[in-house]
Amino acid sequence: MSKALEPTADCEVLKTHQPLNFRNGPYTYQIVREGNRSIYKITDGVNAISEPILFCFGQGKAGQTYVFRHNDVFYESRVSYYQETQSLDFTIVHPHSVPESLEDGLGRAMTVEAAQGCFACHSTASVSGNQLQLDHLIPGVTCEGCHGPGEKHIAAVKARNFKNLQIFNPANMDGDELTQEFCGACHVSFEKALLMPKQGGSNNLRYQPYRIFNSKGHNGDLRISCIACHDPHDKLEQDAAFYDSKCLACHLTVRGQAKTTTRSAPACPVSKQQCVTCHMPKIALPGGHAKFSDHWIRIVKPNEPIPN
Ligand code: HEC
Ligand code: HEC
Ligand code: HEC
Ligand code: HEC
Numbered sequence: 364m365s366k367a368l369e370p371t372a373d374c375e376v377l378k379t380h381q382p383l384n385f386r387n388g389p390y391t392y393q394i395v396r397e398g399n400r401s402i403y404k405i406t407d408g409v410n411a412i413s414e415p416i417l418f419c420f421g422q423g424k425a426g427q428t429y430v431f432r433h434n435d436v437f438y439e440s441r442v443s444y445y446q447e448t449q450s451l452d453f454t455i456v457h458p459h460s461v462p463e464s465l466e467d468g469l470g471r472a473m474t475v476e477a478a479q480g481c482f483a484c485h486s487t488a489s490v491s492g493n494q495l496q497l498d499h500l501i502p503g504v505t506c507e508g509c510h511g512p513g514e515k516h517i518a519a520v521k522a523r524n525f526k527n528l529q530i531f532n533p534a535n536m537d538g539d540e541l542t543q544e545f546c547g548a549c550h551v552s553f554e555k556a557l558l559m560p561k562q563g564g565s566n567n568l569r570y571q572p573y574r575i576f577n578s579k580g581h582n583g584d585l586r587i588s589c590i591a592c593h594d595p596h597d598k599l600e601q602d603a604a605f606y607d608s609k610c611l612a613c614h615l616t617v618r619g620q621a622k623t624t625t626r627s628a629p630a631c632p633v634s635k636q637q638c639v640t641c642h643m644p645k646i647a648l649p650g651g652h653a654k655f656s657d658h659w660i661r662i663v664k665p666n667e668p669i670p671n
C-alpha cells in the first residue's frame with residue numbers, strides 16, 4: 364500500500380513504458396516522458412490539450428490512473444495503464460464512447476470532494492479537515508496513515524506523557540470494527556457499498572469488506588478479520604496453501620471429527636488443502652484487465668451467477 368500513489372517524477376510505470384498511445388475514434392491519447400515529467404496529451408489531429416501529470420494512482424498491479432489539473436480542476440484520466448496488456452485502455456467505469464470534444468475526452472473532472480477522496484485513500488496527510496493540502500502529501504498509505512501522525516507521538520514522548528503516547532493501535536479493535544471500519548474505510552465496507560448504485564455492481568468484487576460481510580459464517584470474529592489473512596506491513600501472500608491454516612482455525616479437517624468450541628465449522632467433503640482456490644476464486648473485473656479474489660467465501664456452483 365506504500366506505493367498506492369507516486370509523484371510523476373518517481374513513477375516506475377511511466378519511466379519504463381514510453382511513449383504510451385491509445386486511439387478512440389478521431390482522438391489520439393499520448394503520454395510522453397520529458398525529463399522527470401510526463402505529459403498527458405489528447406489530440407484530434409488539429410487541436411490538442413496537454414497537461415503535466417501530477418500523480419500516478421496505483422502501483423499498477425492491475426492498473427494505474429493519472430491525475431492532473433486542467434483549468435484549475437483536478438481530472439482523472441480517461442485512459443489508464445494496464446499491467447496485463449502493458450498499454451493504455453479506458454479507465455474502469457469511464458465511458459467507452461467517442462468523446463464529444465477534446466475537453467470531454469480528457470477524463471473526469473472531479474469535484475473537490477471527489478479529489479479529496481482519491482488522495483485520502485491513496486496517500487497520507489494530504490487531507491486535513493475539509494482541505495486538500497498537497498504540500499503535506501506523503502505518497503502512499505504509510506505508517507502514520509494507519510497509526511496517526513508521528514509528530515503527536517514525538518510530542519508525547521518529549522512531554523513524558525507515557526500514559527497516552529498518541530499511537531493509534533488498531534490491534535485493540537474487535538474483528539468487525541477492524542474489517543468494516545478500519546480497512547473498510549478505504550477498501551469499502553458493507554455500509555458504504557450499500558450507498559452505491561446497485562451496491563457498485565460488478566465493481567464490488569474489489570470491495571473485500573463488503574463481500575466477506577455477505578459470506579455466511581464469516582463475520583465479526585478476529586479469525587476472519589482482514590488481518591487474520593493479511594499483514595498490512597508485508598507483501599500480499601500469493602501461495603494458496605498459506606491460507607489453509609486460516610480456514611482451519613474454524614473448520615474441521617475431517618468429516619465426522621468432533622467439534623470443539625474453537626473449531627466448530629464443518630469440514631470440506633472435497634479437499635483438505637488449497638481451500639481458497641475453490642472457495643475464493645479469482646474473477647476478472649469487467650473492463651479491468653485484472654482478476655480479484657472473491658472474498659464472498661462460498662461453495663461456488665458452476666453456471667451460477669456471481670452473487671452481488
Ligand atoms: C488509507 C486507505 C487504506 C487503508 C486504511 C487500508 N488500505 Fe489496503 N490498500 C489501499 C490502497 C489504495 C491499495 C492499492 C495499492 C495499489 O495497488 O496501488 C491497497 C492495497 C491493499 C492490498 C493489496 C496489496 C497488493 O500488493 O496487491 C491488501 C492485501 C490490503 N490493501 C490490505 C489492507 C488491510 C488488511 C487493511 C486494514 C488493516 C488495509 N488494507 C487498510 C488503501 C488502504
Ligand atoms: C474509498 C477509498 C478510495 C478512493 C476514494 C479511491 N481509491 Fe483507488 N483504490 C482503493 C483501494 C482500496 C484499492 C485497492 C483495491 C483495488 O484494486 O480496487 C484501489 C486501487 C486503485 C487502482 C489500482 C491499483 C493497482 O495497483 O492496480 C487505481 C489505478 C486507483 N485505485 C486509482 C484511483 C483514482 C485515480 C482515484 C480518484 C480519482 C481513486 N483510486 C479513488 C481505494 C480508493
Ligand atoms: C494499512 C494500515 C497499516 C499500515 C500502513 C501500517 N500499519 Fe502497523 N498495524 C496495522 C494494524 C491493523 C495493526 C494491528 C494488527 C497487527 O499487529 O498486525 C498494526 C500493528 C502494528 C504494530 C504492533 C502494535 C502492537 O501492539 O501489536 C507496530 C509496531 C506497527 N504496526 C508499526 C507500523 C509501522 C512502523 C508502519 C510503517 C512502516 C506501519 N505499522 C504501517 C496497520 C497498519
Ligand atoms: C480468509 C482469508 C482472507 C481474509 C479474511 C481476507 N482476505 Fe484478502 N485475500 C485473501 C486471498 C487468498 C487473496 C489472494 C492472494 C493472491 O493469490 O493474490 C486475497 C487478496 C486480497 C487483495 C488483493 C486483490 C484481490 O482481491 O485479489 C486485497 C486488496 C485484499 N485481499 C484485501 C482484504 C481485505 C481488506 C480484507 C478484510 C475485509 C481481506 N482481504 C480479508 C484472503 C483473505
Ligand code: HEC
Pocket residue numbers: 579580581584586587606609610611612613614628629638639642643660661662
Ligand atoms: C471465524 C471462523 C471461520 C473461518 C476463519 C473460516 N470459516 Fe468458513 N465458515 C464458518 C462458519 C461458522 C460457517 C457457517 C456454517 C453454517 O452455518 O452453515 C462457515 C461456512 C463456510 C462454507 C459454507 C458456506 C455455504 O454457503 O454453505 C464454506 C465453503 C467455508 N466456510 C469455507 C471457508 C474457507 C475456504 C475459509 C478460509 C479461506 C473459511 N471458511 C474460514 C467459520 C469460519
Ligand code: HEC
Pocket residue numbers: 607610611614628629630631632633634635636637638639640641642662
Ligand atoms: C477442489 C475444490 C475445493 C477445495 C480445494 C476445497 N473445497 Fe470445500 N467444497 C468444495 C465443493 C465443491 C463443496 C460442495 C460439496 C457438496 O455440496 O457436495 C465444498 C464444501 C465445503 C464446505 C461445506 C461443508 C458442509 O458440510 O456444508 C466447507 C465448510 C468447505 N468446503 C470448506 C473448505 C475448506 C476449509 C477447505 C480447505 C481445507 C476446502 N473447502 C477446500 C470444493 C473445494
